[in-house]
Amino acid sequence: MDRDRRRLKVKSSAENLKINHKWTVIVTVLAFVLSVAFSVLTASAEEMGTVLAFIVLMLIVILSILFDMIGMAISTASEAPFHAMATRRIKGAKESIKIIRNAQQLSSLCNDVIGDIAGIISGAMTGAIVVGLSVMLHMNHDLLNLLLAGVVAALMIGGKAAGKGVAMMNNNTIVFILGKIVYYVCVPFQRKKQ
Numbered sequence: 001m002d003r004d005r006r007r008l009k010v011k012s013s014a015e016n017l018k019i020n021h022k023w024t025v026i027v028t029v030l031a032f033v034l035s036v037a038f039s040v041l042t043a044s045a046e047e048m049g050t051v052l053a054f055i056v057l058m059l060i061v062i063l064s065i066l067f068d069m070i071g072m073a074i075s076t077a078s079e080a081p082f083h084a085m086a087t088r089r090i091k092g093a094k095e096s097i098k099i100i101r102n103a104q105q106l107s108s109l110c111n112d113v114i115g116d117i118a119g120i121i122s123g124a125m126t127g128a129i130v131v132g133l134s135v136m137l138h139m140n141h142d143l144l145n146l147l148l149a150g151v152v153a154a155l156m157i158g159g160k161a162a163g164k165g166v167a168m169m170n171n172n173t174i175v176f177i178l179g180k181i182v183y184y185v186c187v188p189f190q191r192k193k194q
Helices: 002-008 021-041 052-075 080-087 093-101 101-138 140-167 171-193
Strands: none
Touching: 002 052, 021 080, 021 101, 052 101, 052 140, 080 093, 080 171, 093 171, 101 140, 140 171
């Protein structure tokens, strides 16, 4: 009877996951470093001028949406097609497999670290732009802050919502593009070391 129960027991997907505490420490340190670096950029937003600060803000929003898409694609991609490509020695296939096998860490990096930092920085940039615009247009600071914060939040949330669907439909393609980038950027360095 016990033998039958053991035989019928199916492993849950959570049993295949390994919790990596080293990665947690690395992500925490990386988040701190990136936050400080982006905060320096935000602190200089008032000296940039309103137009340049707005362009940087839009780039941060686009970057946040792009990394959210990458994180979603990595976490939903399938490893099987890349094994077939790797047997045919297609460049970037082995790297794509490594990306998928490290999905937990990489999607956390893309979605949590970069996405959250972009959200915080976009809020600070919005505040700096509002100060510049209120002086330039002689408008109410509070009204401008509400409007611009609403626009930025809508762009970021709407962009991420649309991006998730695109990422899920094209997950293997996105991972393969990443695999090719890793192949062409990292492999030459590995060859030089050998």
